Amino acid sequence: MSWLKRFDSRLWAGAIAWLAFPVLLQAQSPELPPGPLQAKVRTACTECHDSHIIVQQRLNDKAWSKEVDKMIKWGALVDSSDRNAFVGYLSVNFPPNKAPEPEERAGPGKKK
Amino acid sequence: MLPRSIWAANLGVEVPGKAGMIVRSARFLDLETPGEFFDSWITPLPHFFVRNHMHEPSTWDPDSWNLSISGEVDHPLSLNLAELTKMETHTVTNTLECAGNGRAFQQPKVPGVQWQRGAVGTARFSGPRLRDLLQRAGIKATGKHVMFRGRDEVPGKVPPFVRSIPVEKATDADTLIATQMNGVPLPRHHGFPARALVPGWIGAASCKWLTEIKVLDQEFDGNFMKPGYRMPNHPVSPGGEVNLADTHAATSLGVKSIIAQPTEGSSMKSHSIRIHGAAWAGEAAVARLQISTDGGTTWSDARLGSQQARYAWRLWDHVWRPQRPGEYIIMSRATDDQGHTQPQSAAWNPSGYLYNAVDQVKVYVLA
Numbered sequence: 473m474s475w476l477k478r479f480d481s482r483l484w485a486g487a488i489a490w491l492a493f494p495v496l497l498q499a500q501s502p503e504l505p506p507g508p509l510q511a512k513v514r515t516a517c518t519e520c521h522d523s524h525i526i527v528q529q530r531l532n533d534k535a536w537s538k539e540v541d542k543m544i545k546w547g548a549l550v551d552s553s554d555r556n557a558f559v560g561y562l563s564v565n566f567p568p569n570k571a572p573e574p575e576e577r578a579g580p581g582k583k584k
Numbered sequence: 585m586l587p588r589s590i591w592a593a594n595l596g597v598e599v600p601g602k603a604g605m606i607v608r609s610a611r612f613l614d615l616e617t618p619g620e621f622f623d624s625w626i627t628p629l630p631h632f633f634v635r636n637h638m639h640e641p642s643t644w645d646p647d648s649w650n651l652s653i654s655g656e657v658d659h660p661l662s663l664n665l666a667e668l669t670k671m672e673t674h675t676v677t678n679t680l681e682c683a684g685n686g687r688a689f690q691q692p693k694v695p696g697v698q699w700q701r702g703a704v705g706t707a708r709f710s711g712p713r714l715r716d717l718l719q720r721a722g723i724k725a726t727g728k729h730v731m732f733r734g735r736d737e738v739p740g741k742v743p744p745f746v747r748s749i750p751v752e753k754a755t756d757a758d759t760l761i762a763t764q765m766n767g768v769p770l771p772r773h774h775g776f777p778a779r780a781l782v783p784g785w786i787g788a789a790s791c792k793w794l795t796e797i798k799v800l801d802q803e804f805d806g807n808f809m810k811p812g813y814r815m816p817n818h819p820v821s822p823g824g825e826v827n828l829a830d831t832h833a834a835t836s837l838g839v840k841s842i843i844a845q846p847t848e849g850s851s852m853k854s855h856s857i858r859i860h861g862a863a864w865a866g867e868a869a870v871a872r873l874q875i876s877t878d879g880g881t882t883w884s885d886a887r888l889g890s891q892q893a894r895y896a897w898r899l900w901d902h903v904w905r906p907q908r909p910g911e912y913i914i915m916s917r918a919t920d921d922q923g924h925t926q927p928q929s930a931a932w933n934p935s936g937y938l939y940n941a942v943d944q945v946k947v948y949v950l951a
Binding site: 530532535538539572575 | 599605607608688692740
């Protein structure tokens with residue numbers, strides 16, 4: 473049986489109603505490690521994405537250097553005088569030999 | 585129901601409809617399916633992984649949605665959702681896997697979402713065939729690739745998520761413009777109201793929140809085709825550099841299996857332990873699944889589940905009766921019907937794509 477034949481207006485209405493719920497995703501971002509660059513990295517990076525994606529990386533300074541340059545190209549606001557310090561901060565705090573981040577699970581959210 | 589201890593440890597990120605998923609990123613949303621959810625052939629929508637490269641579209645009005653088809657075609661056209669859903673529908677049961685699934689196991693480490701085993705799921709996708717749309721538009725002889733653009737909202741100067749597939753795959757009878765997933769309208773995290781469904785290929789080929797299809801005279805050359813989602817043409821020494829000119833676009837998934845349970849580091853008292861998981865092979869079929877409980881010295885055939893479909897995984901299980909307490913390495917190894925077997929170690933590449941090494945977990949059997 474074709475699903476489309478059963479995909480009537482009531483189903484669409486239900487889908488739309490469901491989609492009309494406000495976005496309930498409440499993102500709590502992991503804290504970045506303390507240091508002179510903490511605030512600048514937080515500001516520059518979390519403008520576009522939260523810090524989960526940062527703290528799970530385990531990279532050497534060469535790889536962090538590539539990542540920082542890519543993000544600057546993609547719009548991260550990093551003063552050119554801070555570029556090397558960004559790479560240093562990320563390399564020191566998220567190196568290849570650091571243990572993985574603990575697993576985090578999503579909660580169920582609250583319906584309104 | 586998940587153990588309460590999991591909730592107690594993780595109260596930070598709330599995702600309605602996706603409770604219990606592993607949070608790899610909250611913004612953009614990237615959710616991984618944990619081992620305990622790999623217990624059904626069709627993955628329930630709440631347990632289906634989410635891979636977003638960008639922000640999801642902030643508006644969701646299906647009445648204003650349109651899908652355009654242009655480029656190397658005789659008759660450019662545009663359809664609204666009602667027109668799309670009037671077309672003949674087909675259903676394909678497909679195992680969708682992110683190209684980066686397993687990236688966390690690459691050595692040396694590579695950048696990107698650190699997926700372990702769970703950026704993969706199987707669903708029934710339904711919608712019109714892409715080739716029916718393309719036939720309506722009439723592909724010119726110059727049309728070689730079919731490009732997809734979605735409504736992902738791009739931050740900063742990030743390049744848009746636009747990719748293309750060869751016209752041969754686009755006109756395959758199983759390549760769809762899916763509007764449903766497991767019999768309901770596509771959920772928002774999975775591309776509402778329509779997405780491409782390119783069966784057997786990396787998840788990135790199946791563009792979500794689709795609004796534009798464009799027939800091109802060559803492969804699309806944007807960031808997410810090059811340098812993104814490229815595979816080296818030749819083996820690369822781990823950690824080595826790759827010349828972009830010596831790469832090709834990642835397409836079909838390889839043969840692969842995962843151990844869903846027991847999970848890494850778990851302890852068990854039972855003298856009869858069920859080992860189970862899933863195995864898939866992209867456009868090929870899984871022919872065999874072997875298990876080792878002695879670190880790869882000896883292998884036994886696992887039982888493949890009866891449910892199967894051309895592009896879908898096979899679930900598998902195996903009952904293990906350890907003779908004595910101790911530490912054990914359990915391994916799973918799949919072979920497809922083309923004779924390809926999972927390698928002991930995956931070919932390294934700078935982005936960790938298509939990781940498919942023999943899966944393994946260390947477990948402890950208690951007295």
